[in-house]
Amino acid sequence: MLFPTTVFAVFFLCVFSGSWLLAERKTLWKCYLLICSYVFYGWWDWRFLSLIVLCSLVNHAAAIGLSRVMRTRSRRSILTAAILCNLGVLGFFKYYKFFVLSAYATLHQVGLSCSLPLLDVVLPVGISFFTFQAMSYVIDVYRKDTEPAQSLLEFSTYLAFFPQLVAGPIVRARVLLPQLAGGLDRRHIDAGRASSLILAGLFKKTVVANTLSQCLVDPVFEDPSAFAGPDVLLGVYGYAVQIYCDFSAYSDIAIGVALLLGIRFPANFNAPYFACSFRTFWQRWHISLSTWLRDYLYIPLGGSRGASFRVSRNLMLTFLLGGLWHGAQWRFVAWGALHGFYLLGERMLTRVGVGAPSPRVGGRRPGWVGRGIAWVIVFHLICLSWVFFRAENFADAWLLLGRFGDWKSATLWTIPTVGMLLVGFAAQALDGTRMAPVWNWLNRQSFLLHGGIVAIILTIILGLGPQGVAPFIYFQF
Amino acid sequence: MDSNAQNIEEERVQINAGRDLSCVTRSLIVFVLFSVLLNASGLQRSASLLPFGPRRRICMALTRPVAAASAHLHADRLRLWFERFSASEGQYHD
Structure with a gap:
């Protein structure tokens, strides 16, 4: 049963009604x-x-x-x-x-x-x-x-x-x-936040992720040899945005659905691609998994205490197992290993005074030029790791990376495709509490206006998205 | 556990956000009615794509009158307009 389907809508209406009717009888x-x-x-x-x-x-x-x-x-x-x-x-x-x-x-x-x-x-x-x-x-x-x-x-x-x-x-x-x-509190159901999260999730999944998948990512990753370097680059950017929109959409809808049932979940994403360091990226991407790995694997292994070799070992082990958690294939291990190396590299650079120093060591925050350069490097290295995550196997990943040498004219750089990519990237602004004014505004409206606005936005989302329902990427994990 | 439950209750009171159940239920009813009316043509199209059998027959029987009412009220225009817009912008539709 997928979230953006009529079957789930009917199922949820039954759950909602029954859950609140039985709320007094725990x-x-x-x-x-x-x-x-x-x-x-x-x-x-x-x-x-x-x-x-x-x-x-x-x-x-x-x-x-x-x-x-x-x-x-x-x-x-x-x-x-x-x-x-x-x-x-x-x-x-x-x-x-x-x-x-x-x-x-x-x-x-x-x-x-x-x-x-x-x-x-x-x-x-x-x-x-x-x-x-x-x-x-x-x-x-x-x-x-x-x-x-x-x-x-x-x-x-x-x-x-x-x-x-x-x-x-x-x-x-x-x-x-x-x-x-x-038990449940009937007085304060955060319906404004719930409906905003569900709509944001549906938009990210139905409009952005599905469209990017159909028009850009799938063609590029299925046959990289048919595309020149600029198109492959766009395809890799596309996958970075697609996987964020796909997975954060599921989390948003899950949090929204639980909120309507009176249950609060912690946030799972917080604008991860706005991060200027790998450390920050992992504090913002799939937060529930990264904190799980930190609390039940990295810290029990010794964490950041001890000799440099031990810390490096702990970090690499955590990320190798984190990669393997995603799927039983070596390419996921490679993805985890890359992130482990990135974090190790960042640690070393921070020690010698390069990059964004940790506030814990009393470092000064770099200026906007420094942050901009750091963001470009971090984002592109993350995109490189997604190549191994998405490609069917290592041979396809190397083939795709090899296409960067062929810098012919681009065919996929059209306004709708690039526009959708930018919209998906900008959708990160919906994460965290940035939309709190909208939640509060919705909560203050009459039930008629609230229900009507949500229905109209849902209709626009369904109209803009491609036909059919694609499963969420993280279902396979 | 007690302290956790207390924290969550405190958080709820602090946030004090949201509305009461009756209001949320009424919003949900309005949302369902509006959504069905605005998306009736899409629902009928989805029903027509189901494999032949009793499920398809029931879905078609349920969506046909709603789609007719929606078309009569021109409520299906909004979705059709956006479908045409997205199709012309990027050939996203099949």
């Missing part, structure tokens, strides 16, 4: 949300519901165990078992084929041949998101950062809550569980 309300979330997930493939139910059972049992057992050694064993269970599920469904094929290729290269069992495993939608959420919950309970959920029902609702189930944001237990336990 247990029934959670039950209803859970059933709706399972219907949402089962719409794709009902067989995988058992997986999410199993995940809920195992992690809830682990959390209860962690809250009751006092011995450090036993607690550590429970935590290890729960993490292994989650990683086992993720590893089997997402990485089994990748590891078998990689092992086979390695053995073949060293002259050994053996037949490894190769199963055709279907990747369940959203598995990377809900397993990471489950792991963060168990680790937080182990660290005593959060209390375990009051019941299995509450935890299952947290894990399966449909707005963020298939493509995030990865919402921490300490954010969502208290809201589920506390």
Whole structure:
């Protein structure tokens, strides 16, 4: 069930009505949300519901165990078992084929041949998101950062809550569980913010991402040899804007939908391409994943403390695994490695006084020329990393990069295409709280005007977008 | 957990943004009615693209009178105008 479809609209109206009717009866309300979330997930493939139910059972049992057992050694064993269970599920469904094929290729290269069992495993939608959420919950309970959920029902609702189930944001237990336990507030539903976010998400996905994908990105990446350097460059810019618009659109719609149900999610994007350093970029791009990796991987590995070699190792490991999280292919690992190198390079340059110094070391903020140069370099290096992320394989990525040597006349640099690219880039201005005046203005309007304005803008968005509904890019992860 | 719940409640009160449920429900009803009327032709087109079967028959039966009412009221003009605009600007439509 995709967000920008009539089926989802009908589904959401049912959820909205039922959720608010049952809001006073907390247990029934959670039950209803859970059933709706399972219907949402089962719409794709009902067989995988058992997986999410199993995940809920195992992690809830682990959390209860962690809250009751006092011995450090036993607690550590429970935590290890729960993490292994989650990683086992993720590893089997997402990485089994990748590891078998990689092992086979390695053995073949060293002259050994053996037949490894190769199963055709279907990747369940959203598995990377809900397993990471489950792991963060168990680790937080182990660290005593959060209390375990009051019941299995509450935890299952947290894990399966449909707005963020298939493509995030990865919402921490300490954010969502208290809201589920506390019930809903009928007096302050931030409908202005919710409708603005949903409309912004629909615009970014339906108009910008789908159009760029059809008219620019897909043709360039499918057959780079048919295009000259300037067109390939535009295609790479196009993909950078497309993936931002696509993924941030999903997050915006998820946050908006949850808000209409009285639940607040943290922001997942904050104008990432406006960043003048890689460090800032990662504070603004897929915030829920980058903070997850920081809190549960980078810091436990040692973080920024210790010798330079150890910090570099921690950073590279975090980004290599972050890349692998996106997909079971070496090109995603390469994407992660590139970002790891970028951050290492930036760290080194900052130490010798080049680039944007960290405010933590008391550095002076560079002038606008310096920031402009830094922005150009950072943005283009990020675009370079997207080439490996988007290309089907390394050969295609190198072929595409090789086309930059052929600087013939451009055919794709038309006003509508470049205009759409710029609109998508400018759409970052909608992130964060920059639109707060619009939210407040909408909240102050009469219900007739509010509903009418939103309907008219929706109609314009649907009219401007291409026919058909393309799935969100992050569904595959 | 208690402190977290308290923080969120405080945040809600501090923000104090938004409107009450009855107003949001009325806005949503207005939005649905307006959206259906403004996009009836698009809904009918989507229904016609469904594979033949009972689902398509039901969707067509539901959208046909709405599309007729929308056309009668000229409510479908807005979307058609933007569809034509985007098609002429970049041949984005099939």
